[in-house]
Amino acid sequence: MRFKEIIGQQEVKDHVIKTVRENRISNTQLFWGSEGTGGLALAIAYAQYLNCLAPLDDDSCGECDSCMKNAKLVHPDLHFSYPFNLPKSDPNSRSTDFLVKWREAVLGNPYLNYHTWLQKLEIENKQGNITALECRDIIKRLSLKPYEGKYKILIMWLPEFLGNEGNILLKLLEEPSSNTVIILVTQDKDRVLNTILSRTQILHINRINDVDIKNALINLHDLTEDEAQRIVFLSEGNYHKAQVLIQDVEDNNQTLFRGWLRLCFERKGGELVSYVNDLAKIGRERQKQFLNYGLSIFRECILINNGVNQIGRVEGDVLDFVQKLSQFVHEGNQQEIMEEFNKACFHIERNGNPKIVFLDLSIKMGELLKVENVSLQT
Numbered sequence: 001m002r003f004k005e006i007i008g009q010q011e012v013k014d015h016v017i018k019t020v021r022e023n024r025i026s027n028t029q030l031f032w033g034s035e036g037t038g039g040l041a042l043a044i045a046y047a048q049y050l051n052c053l054a055p056l057d058d059d060s061c062g063e064c065d066s067c068m069k070n071a072k073l074v075h076p077d078l079h080f081s082y083p084f085n086l087p088k089s090d091p092n093s094r095s096t097d098f099l100v101k102w103r104e105a106v107l108g109n110p111y112l113n114y115h116t117w118l119q120k121l122e123i124e125n126k127q128g129n130i131t132a133l134e135c136r137d138i139i140k141r142l143s144l145k146p147y148e149g150k151y152k153i154l155i156m157w158l159p160e161f162l163g164n165e166g167n168i169l170l171k172l173l174e175e176p177s178s179n180t181v182i183i184l185v186t187q188d189k190d191r192v193l194n195t196i197l198s199r200t201q202i203l204h205i206n207r208i209n210d211v212d213i214k215n216a217l218i219n220l221h222d223l224t225e226d227e228a229q230r231i232v233f234l235s236e237g238n239y240h241k242a243q244v245l246i247q248d249v250e251d252n253n254q255t256l257f258r259g260w261l262r263l264c265f266e267r268k269g270g271e272l273v274s275y276v277n278d279l280a281k282i283g284r285e286r287q288k289q290f291l292n293y294g295l296s297i298f299r300e301c302i303l304i305n306n307g308v309n310q311i312g313r314v315e316g317d318v319l320d321f322v323q324k325l326s327q328f329v330h331e332g333n334q335q336e337i338m339e340e341f342n343k344a345c346f347h348i349e350r351n352g353n354p355k356i357v358f359l360d361l362s363i364k365m366g367e368l369l370k371v372e373n374v375s376l377q378t
């Protein structure tokens with residue numbers, strides 16, 4: 001992960017980069033920021049910068065061998081520790097036993113929160129913990145020299161779950177070897193043992209600036225200005241929360257789109273007209289979003305039909321829907337479907353009458369989805 005992939009937090013980025021460039025790297029650090037501020041993402045980008053073979057003035061290169069391994073979280077000198085729960089079947093478990101799930105979770109979303117992580121471990125009703133055995137394992141892992149990087153780095157996520165076992169780590173935290181960097185990433189400094197706090201250099205991470213969140217929502221999630229603004233207001237600088245709210249917006253679009261498409265299929269004139277009247281009232285920003293959502297669903301159908309089904313891009317319920325719909329999308333109509341949607345977007349953006357635009361689109365879609373797939377008959 002590179003710094004530029006992290007939302008906002010320019011001051012923190014500048015600060016940690018400066019300490020590396022001036023060779024003032026503290027061996028034991030605590031990144032302290034509330035949920036959704038990006039502490040874990042920053043720690044990972046920082047680790048990548050520390051071991052980058054060709055660092056730039058303001059970021060890791062993203063291309064060297066070390067960066068490539070860091071980007072996948074598989075660099076042999078990058079270690080993680082995090083809360084987990086001891087399975088009954090194996091009371092000797094350590095965090096490394098859950099490393100595959102950890103990599104999946106963090107690569108999928110470096111802004112994940114504690115609850116999401118427990119869900120990933122399928123232990124959402126239990127309590128996560130960083131055990132004494134885990135602490136001893138960390139000491140063992142860090143006792144070796146760096147394997148290939150300049151630094152051996154440990155990122156411990158949520159040290160507030162250490163409990164008194166954390167005291168096992170005190171000697172390590174106090175005197176790590178010079179080429180070891182330990183970064184503890186906490187969301188709740190008050191719950192971290194005082195004995196640990198006193199041995200770390202604390203870096204406070206503020207909530208993410210509203211403008212930065214807004215830009216991310218518009219640029220990374222294709223939200224409209226209005227929707228982004230509403231989520232910024234509700235998320236209070238917490239990007240995890242913003243992501244949950246984006247999901248709501250997507251769920252709304254999904255419901256609206258499916259209802260509309262069903263009516264187009266069934267060609268129920270009266271109901272369709274009343275649905276279109278409703279669509280005409282939701283406001284131009286949401287109309288654009290509705291159309292963009294439709295475009296992305298049909299694009300997905302085309303990809304599936306062409307055998308391109310990237311893992312994880314659509315999943316669950318949406319994947320079921322796309323798979324069913326893709327049976328009606330084929331070479332005989334796919335181009336026209338996309339053109340009709342793009343045309344509708346064009347007219348809505350230029351203040352076309354939404355009733356006319358949506359009614360026109362609905363009729364066209366009803367016709368296009370009935371076009372038979374000739375290639376199947378030959």
Ligand SMILES: [Zn+2]
Pocket residue numbers: 051052053054055060061062063064065066067
């Ligand atoms: Zn690099």
